[in-house]
Amino acid sequence: MEKAQGITWDLSALYSSDTDPKIEQDIETAQKLAQDFKQKYHGKISGSACDATLLLNALQDYENLLAHIYRPYAMASLLFSGDGRSDTYKAFIARVQELYTKINNTTLFFSLEIQKIEDEHLQKMLTDERLKPYSHHLHSLRLFTPYTLSEREEQLINHKNLTGKTAFVNLFNEFTSSFEWQFEIDGETKTMTESDLRQLVRSADAELRRRAKAALDGKYGENALIFTNIFGNLIRDHAGEMELRGYDSPIQPSYLRNDVPGEVVETMMRVTAEHYHLARSYYTIKARLLGVPRLAGSDLYAPIDTSETKIPFEQGKELVLDSFTAFSAEFGSIMQRAFDERWIDAEIRPGKRGGAFCHGILPSVHPYVLLNYVDNLDSVYTMAHELGHALHDVLSAEKQTLLTYHPPLVLAETASVFAEMLLTKKLLREETDQKRRIQIIASKLEDFFGTISRQTMYTYFELDAHLEGAKRRLSAEDFSRLWLKRRDEMYGDVVDFLPEEKWFWAVIPHFIHTRFYCYAYTFGALLVLALYDQYEKEGEPFVPKYRALLAAGDSDTPENLIRSMGMDFRDENFWRGGFRVISDLLDELQALV
Ligand SMILES: [Zn+2]
The missing domain is CATH 1.20.140.70 (Oligopeptidase f, N-terminal domain)
Incomplete structure (x- = not known):
């Protein structure tokens, strides 16, 4: 298959x-x-x-x-x-x-x-x-x-x-899902979807990656007029509403929605930005692994082991199930149901939206998961991630009712990222081949820099765009300027980006769909690193506490839910702890290279 x-x-x-x-x-x-x-x-x-x-x-x-x-x-x-x-x-x-x-x-x-x-x-x-x-x-x-x-x-x-704003969001959805590319590959011009191109950006061929990335971001650039209007109008709409309602900052409703104190998020983002250098160290190592003096922007997702083994769906499924089961037999059997009862749509087909999601609907209906599975390790990770969400929904559905069923946003990525951690540990436990170990650690680190450093950088950009866009109409070039400033703060001079990548702000759907969502990824991932650390220290006794955290859904504030695990997110060291785990992985990678 x-x-x-x-x-x-x-x-x-x-x-x-x-x-x-x-x-x-x-x-x-x-x-x-x-x-x-x-x-x-x-x-x-x-x-x-x-x-x-x-x-x-x-x-x-x-x-x-x-x-x-x-x-x-x-x-x-x-x-x-x-x-x-x-x-x-x-x-x-x-x-x-x-x-x-x-x-x-x-x-x-x-x-x-x-x-x-x-x-x-x-x-x-x-x-x-x-x-x-x-x-x-x-x-x-x-x-x-x-x-x-x-x-x-x-x-x-x-x-x-x-x-008004819903129409702009719908326009974004319909417009981007109509995108097709005429892309030359192996001497043949083929019609490609966004998800095809995203796959090519992860291919082993550097030139192919470069062309695919340039085509992808370039198309958003060619249509900058539309994206500038969509994003710009959503920003101004939000600004107007904020003024009517009396908020002090465009991100404040998101703090309230997440029920987290603004100063906690600010501390978390500051600590994250202080650790951008870890990402730069990693991308320097990655350049060495790829045998180039410096990474191009289109190399960020390049595979490290070019002999990447194919992982068909059935095998990916077993890996994910085993990693859940090793943590808790009960978790494993819940996930088995997801496959048996077909909660999952994983095949690639035309017209299907790209990416992946888990949709928890009601406590009385099981969640649904969408994947675009392409037979590689990344796809297996995405499967673990989305099934982590599904597990969260199933456990929360036990006792919670509709109004308290969906986990608070900042905890929404907990079960998903934790599931990825379980998969990583399973893979590392079984892998003795040095090259493969490098690949596993590198891909995990890459993920952390993607969900932690990068999402914080996105949030800084989004905040800049809202603050400036509230004052005056932003042009396409304005958006790009704000984007480049924040991007370069993170990557410094270790990556040579393509000219087309200045349009990447238009490609990120979160800014359109869920304003100020991205820091929840940082929050979730750093929280998971802290939780995982505790699991390694405690072993078995950790399992029921973690289960209770997921089953609690949205029945208490994030602060109390986290405190029930014996942690305090007001403490700056709580966030620094996550980076110690990352730094250890980075040292291990350095030693292997
Ligand atoms: Zn997720």
């Missing part, structure tokens, strides 16, 4: 097909429940007449109505991810999005009223044991209280977003 041909997902946990009449039923029920919900609870939550029972019923009814729209929404978005060219799926997803907005508008009063409950009164209600599971959720909602506008204003913003 090549490139996971035939490994597609079974969506029947949602619906039998896109024409299943249950979709329409759910959509109708969702609308009806939303209307009933408004009738039943509007004006009754914020006042002193609300008691614990009423609030509890409202929370449960709210979860029930959301579940009815999340199902069709997930179906539409999974189908669209599977084939972005289909007009049927495009129409389906547009319709569900619109409906979702409508339902949000109808039920918006609920979170607004929760925000307006008097502190004292809420504390009294929270003494009722039955509300306990929701106490953190209520707390998180109220973090936004000082920044929330009136109900009518919030509705207007939501309404205008449909043709």
